[in-house]
Amino acid sequence: MVNRKKVAVIGGGVSGLAAAKAFDERGHRVVGFERSHDFGGVWELSRSYPGVQTQSPKALYCYTDHPMPEEYPEWPKGPQVYDYLHSYATKHNLQRLFRLNTNVAAMERRADGQPGWTLTLEAGSHRWREDFDFVAIGTGQFSEKNIISHPGQDGFEAAGGQVMHSSEYTDPSMIRGKRVVVLGGSKSATDIAVNAAENGAASVHWVYLEPVWRIPYFVGGINFKRLLYMRAQEQQFNTWGKSPFQRVIAALLKPLVWANFRGLETLLKTQLKLKKYNMVPDVPIEKDVSCSVPIVTPGLFEGLKSGKIKNIQGTIDRYDAKTVHMTGGEKVEADVSILAVGWKLGVPYLPQEHLDKLIESDGQYRVYRLSVNPDLPDMGFVGFNSSFCTVLSAEMIANWLVRYADGQLADQPTEAQMNDNIEMMLNWKRNERPAAQIYGGLCSAPFHFKHFDELLTDMGARKSKRSNPLAEQFSYPDHRAYGEFLASCPQYQAG
Numbered sequence: 001m002v003n004r005k006k007v008a009v010i011g012g013g014v015s016g017l018a019a020a021k022a023f024d025e026r027g028h029r030v031v032g033f034e035r036s037h038d039f040g041g042v043w044e045l046s047r048s049y050p051g052v053q054t055q056s057p058k059a060l061y062c063y064t065d066h067p068m069p070e071e072y073p074e075w076p077k078g079p080q081v082y083d084y085l086h087s088y089a090t091k092h093n094l095q096r097l098f099r100l101n102t103n104v105a106a107m108e109r110r111a112d113g114q115p116g117w118t119l120t121l122e123a124g125s126h127r128w129r130e131d132f133d134f135v136a137i138g139t140g141q142f143s144e145k146n147i148i149s150h151p152g153q154d155g156f157e158a159a160g161g162q163v164m165h166s167s168e169y170t171d172p173s174m175i176r177g178k179r180v181v182v183l184g185g186s187k188s189a190t191d192i193a194v195n196a197a198e199n200g201a202a203s204v205h206w207v208y209l210e211p212v213w214r215i216p217y218f219v220g221g222i223n224f225k226r227l228l229y230m231r232a233q234e235q236q237f238n239t240w241g242k243s244p245f246q247r248v249i250a251a252l253l254k255p256l257v258w259a260n261f262r263g264l265e266t267l268l269k270t271q272l273k274l275k276k277y278n279m280v281p282d283v284p285i286e287k288d289v290s291c292s293v294p295i296v297t298p299g300l301f302e303g304l305k306s307g308k309i310k311n312i313q314g315t316i317d318r319y320d321a322k323t324v325h326m327t328g329g330e331k332v333e334a335d336v337s338i339l340a341v342g343w344k345l346g347v348p349y350l351p352q353e354h355l356d357k358l359i360e361s362d363g364q365y366r367v368y369r370l371s372v373n374p375d376l377p378d379m380g381f382v383g384f385n386s387s388f389c390t391v392l393s394a395e396m397i398a399n400w401l402v403r404y405a406d407g408q409l410a411d412q413p414t415e416a417q418m419n420d421n422i423e424m425m426l427n428w429k430r431n432e433r434p435a436a437q438i439y440g441g442l443c444s445a446p447f448h449f450k451h452f453d454e455l456l457t458d459m460g461a462r463k464s465k466r467s468n469p470l471a472e473q474f475s476y477p478d479h480r481a482y483g484e485f486l487a488s489c490p491q492y493q494a495g
């Protein structure tokens with residue numbers, strides 16, 4: 001018999017919705033808190049820059065029981081994703097579980113000595129505390145803006161210049177007729193550079209520290225979902241927990257794997273003309289692939305070719321009135337400086353004593369299956385296993401987390417087992433796969449299949465692979481198949 005719990009879900013984005021559904025479905029009493037006025041998280045309309053679209057193809061950015069509409073393009077636009085998330089919430093009647101405009105200000109262990117947490121909540125001027133038996137955290141990796149400034153910014157602004165974080169660029173009228181500098185190497189930086197160039201900016205300079213591998217939507221004419229999201233490709237990256245036999249096989253196949261990645265690099269260099277734009281990365285692609293690998297914004301290389309976008313390697317050194325000086329010595333006249341420098345990862349409402357247990361001194365998170373920490377009971381993260389198909393990752397871990405919370409995993413780990421696994425994963429990230437350290441180590445890509453295999457095994461799934469071995473080996477993680485695998489896990493109801 002599983003006791004019905006009162007469960008807090010923090011966040012109303014992709015992950016919060018997945019968590020609310022998973023806990024509600026098992027019969028728990030869910031109360032969700034979203035600090036914004038609306039659902040959607042990064043896709044909520046007032047937080048999205050114009051022209052934003054997914055990096056993942058639509059079949060790889062949906063919940064298992066709710067495909068994106070047929071009429072959506074292969075890579076849906078931001079407002080379409082927003083509508084899609086609303087339709088998912090409506091389908092499962094999740095809105096009734098959430099309190100919008102409600103911020104979780106603090107989270108402490110319960111003072112009454114019961115298992116669980118006390119949340120300090122704020123809605124307008126109202127502030128109160130509420131106890132929960134379990135907390136599912138879905139506050140994402142992109143909630144706190146990374147704010148940076150450069151010497152001379154005040155003078156730039158006094159001269160009429162404008163400095164903004166990428167999330168504040170919400171309307172192209174902000175840059176029409178203006179000279180724009182966009183700082184950052186990520187997809188949001190290139191999305192904004194292209195959007196500005198195509199929407200009447202007088203000039204666009206795109207400034208980034210170093211070239212990184214960027215994957216076009218079509219690699220050699222083939223949709224990248226057919227090339228990069230498959231077990232056969234994933235198995236070529238140096239994964240964790242290899243047995244001695246697997247290590248021998250990996251050593252034997254090393255030349256083939258090497259040739260495969262050099263082939264991919266050559267294809268990308270030729271297709272994107274990376275040499276011409278001085279954008280060939282130094283790092284071998286197989287070492288670099290992680291959640292930070294951007295997809296090429298359509299129009300980026302066209303903009304570079306036409307000269308509408310000019311790329312500069314380096315960063316902003318200082319502003320001098322309306323002149324922006326770069327670290328490489330270049331000087332650019334600008335009216336608007338858009339800092340696409342990302343977001344701060346963190347759990348700011350968790351007190352330091354708990355953060356000390358969660359985060360290592362080098363910023364790596366101590367989380368078993370990228371979700372739970374044995375020293376912080378009665379809580380877990382949903383969506384901290386981000387990937388190239390984050391909606392599916394969030395749904396998978398939400399289903400895992402509710403079973404973990406209820407002691408219903410087929411393979412319920414002990415504290416010692418979790419700590420051993422955490423140490424093994426940290427060691428792998430630090431010594432064998434530095435790319436996996438990105439975002440505090442909270443990225444399951446490119447190891448989607450392996451991560452999902454572990455979760456399904458833990459949950460006791462009777463089916464975790466497609467019947468057709470060729471499809472299983474050579475095609476992407478299909479949401480319908482994962483729906484079937486989840487349905488094959490032992491079901492139960494709390495009550």
Ligand SMILES: Cc1cc2nc3c(=O)[nH]c(=O)nc-3n(C[C@H](O)[C@H](O)[C@H](O)COP(=O)(O)OP(=O)(O)OC[C@H]3O[C@@H](n4cnc5c(N)ncnc54)[C@H](O)[C@@H]3O)c2cc1C
Nearest residue numbers: 011013014015035041042054055056104139140383388390
């Ligand atoms: C422009 C862009 C494009 C992307 N494209 C893709 C893609 O194609 N494929 C992919 O896999 N991923 C993509 N991502 C990554 C994306 O972040 C995830 O796919 C997913 O949307 C994350 O959802 P989440 O719910 O975990 O976090 P979020 O969407 O960040 O939602 C977290 C929510 O928690 C709320 N919150 C935070 N703190 C509190 C608090 N203290 N109290 C109450 N509420 C709080 C926030 O308001 C927010 O609504 C993209 C991200 C961006 C920014």
